[in-house]
Amino acid sequence: MKKFLLGTVALVALAAPASAADLAARPYTKAPPMVAAVYDWTGFYIGANGGWGSSRNCWDAVPAGIFLGSEGCHDATGGVAGGQIGYRWQSGTWVFGLEAQGDWADLKGSNTSLIFPGFSNQTKVDAFGLFTGQIGYAANNVLFYLKGGAAVTDNRYRTFFIPTGALAASASDTRWGGTVGVGLEYGFAPNWSAAIEYDHLFMQDKTYNFTTPAGALFSTDRIKQDVDLVTVRVNYKWGGPVVAKY
Numbered sequence: 001m002k003k004f005l006l007g008t009v010a011l012v013a014l015a016a017p018a019s020a021a022d023l024a025a026r027p028y029t030k031a032p033p034m035v036a037a038v039y040d041w042t043g044f045y046i047g048a049n050g051g052w053g054s055s056r057n058c059w060d061a062v063p064a065g066i067f068l069g070s071e072g073c074h075d076a077t078g079g080v081a082g083g084q085i086g087y088r089w090q091s092g093t094w095v096f097g098l099e100a101q102g103d104w105a106d107l108k109g110s111n112t113s114l115i116f117p118g119f120s121n122q123t124k125v126d127a128f129g130l131f132t133g134q135i136g137y138a139a140n141n142v143l144f145y146l147k148g149g150a151a152v153t154d155n156r157y158r159t160f161f162i163p164t165g166a167l168a169a170s171a172s173d174t175r176w177g178g179t180v181g182v183g184l185e186y187g188f189a190p191n192w193s194a195a196i197e198y199d200h201l202f203m204q205d206k207t208y209n210f211t212t213p214a215g216a217l218f219s220t221d222r223i224k225q226d227v228d229l230v231t232v233r234v235n236y237k238w239g240g241p242v243v244a245k246y
Contacts, residue, residue: 039141039187041090043239049197050081051231055107055153057123060222061115062207069115071221076109076123080229088134095143097134103127107227112162119168120160121221127154128227130179130199141187143195151179151201153227159210159219169210169218175225177203185235193235201227 058073082103088095110122129152136145158170179202185195203225210218 039138039190041088041095041136041138041143041187041237043237044085044087045193045235045237046083046085047233047235048081048083049101049103049231049233050079051229053078053080053105053107053125053128053227053229055109055123055125055225055227057109058224059113059121060224061219062222063220065207065220071113071115071121072111074109074111074121074123076107076125078106078108080105080107080128080231084233084235086134090138093138095134095136095138095145097136097145099130099132099134099147101130101132103129103231110160113159118162120162122158122160123223123225124156124158125153125227126156128152128201128229130181130201132179132181136185141193143185143187143193145183145185147179147181147183147199149179151177151203151227153177153201153203153225155225157208157210157221157223167213169212171208171210171221173206173208175203175206177201177225181229183233185233191237193237195233195235197229197231197233199227199229199231201225201229203227 055076059071061068080103084099084101086097086099088097105125105127107125110120113119132147132149134145134147136143154174156172159168161168179199181199183195183197185193187193205222205224207222209220212218
């Protein structure tokens, strides 16, 4: 019996190294690589924006089309708020897009006429719209873009008699021009992004006939307008989800 136990122990001792060698020889299975999320800017989006605007307006008196003199310039400033809708498609690191934007505005300013000092001229921009194309460069979920296209502003122009503050004459119009802009957008969730944007609107010159509250012709002015806008935007995107890249 004693010899049998000693033999069994010897066999186990010899077998252990062999078993360890077999285990060491088994192939090692490599862990799967980590998956990095890549932001995809392709898709439709809709969003809201708000910020600040300043409209530079210069008035020239041009009765019967004859330049009489400059009445001076003023800045119409205030807040803006509205929304935008568009579509983008991404090719590599380049992003292209189309967008329509419409905003309510409360931009107001005035100055005393330089050639008729008894009167003050006031400009008020009530709304504006932008219809633009975009081109941008994406670094994953950060997008730098340029935009350009058409712009439209809704304006009210009024002249007041300074001693009494009474309305002397007014004109209103929707005028078209061009716009260029630049923005930086950050995708903070698969379908959500936030941006800051600057736009400049070139509204050029336009001539208006001012009429009194009774409807009589009061004056004719040529008004040059430019608008600067700084807005913060939030967009929700669909149709272009985040994809996985190994």
